[in-house]
């Protein structure tokens with residue numbers, strides 16, 4: 001049994017967390033008041049509960065509607081810097097030692113910011129957060145393009161422009177059904193030619209064709225969620241058989257950015273104990289554990305790991321495996337990844 005203290009202290013690595021899905025409820029209230037943006041609840045605790053209840057819709061499309069409020073209050077450099085700094089501080093307090101945080105710059109232009117000003121504001125906020133955080137943490141940006149929009153090439157170029165300034169990769173997010181990854185093939189091909197890294201939200205609200213396209217057409221380094229890879233695995237008693245795509249994903253060690261609580265809310269999984277992460281971990285896929293949206297799921301890295309430990313009996317050795325899997329899968333340069341594994345993750349687990 002892992003104690004709550006051990007869970008909090010254990011070094012954790014987070015690859016899939018949305019900046020606009022992780023605000024503190026009090027910050028949403030304060031920023032909303034400053035700009036006159038009407039919120040469904042004026043009390044911070046009630047607003048926090050409202051986000052979780054509203055996101056608990058069973059549909060990705062309805063889950064995504066809750067972001068209207070967080071995106072609305074993140075339209076000035078000051079607001080974005082505050083949110084970014086608080087994000088880093090909250091993750092550090094939870095024992096996260098490395099995180100890649102994503103958001104869609106194109107959604108933060110309503111009050112006149114340019115794409116570059118948005119990325120700069122996030123960078124300044126992250127730097128501030130890393131400087132004041134109560135524990136050492138390294139945080140980098142992933143730039144997301146919205147899959148229903150048509151700005152992915154521009155955002156991919158932005159990610160390459162900022163590759164030496166805190167941005168380590170690219171992603172596409174938003175409603176999955178009807179917006180296949182190949183809709184943005186030009187952006188992915190451009191990134192490959194630029195030797196850049198990207199992950200794709202795939203196999204969350206849509207099944208295997210989305211995962212197949214993300215990997216075999218677009219060349220994704222990692223899969224955002226990827227839970228539906230389970231549809232290519234058949235289980236007959238103890239006998240487990242992998243289809244060609246599932247075998248490819250496992251053989252190539254393609255990281256799965258799994259987000260258990262988020263999947264329950266969008267209907268991608270029925271319960272934690274039935275979540276495909278159990279079988280995928282047992283089959284030794286490159287599984288990583290993530291939060292997706294801490295505000296909408298009322299969660300943290302410690303909470304996601306606690307839920308998994310309870311459902312599947314995981315111990316500190318499993319937590320170590322998740323942390324090292326995630327660190328190996330990060331878009332940070334190899335030497336920096338290795339340093340975090342050897343200087344931070346392994347020493348803690350070796351002594352516990």
Ligand SMILES: O=c1[nH]cnc2c1ncn2[C@H]1C[C@H](O)[C@@H](CO)O1
Pocket residue numbers: 018019020021060064067071102103104107144173174175201204262292293
């Ligand atoms: O889990 C998700 N799937 C697809 N899109 C998502 C998910 N979580 C957040 N998003 C969207 C809503 C945000 O506004 C956007 C950028 O972070 O990404």
Ligand SMILES: [Zn+2]
Pocket residue numbers: 016018173201224292
């Ligand atoms: Zn996500």
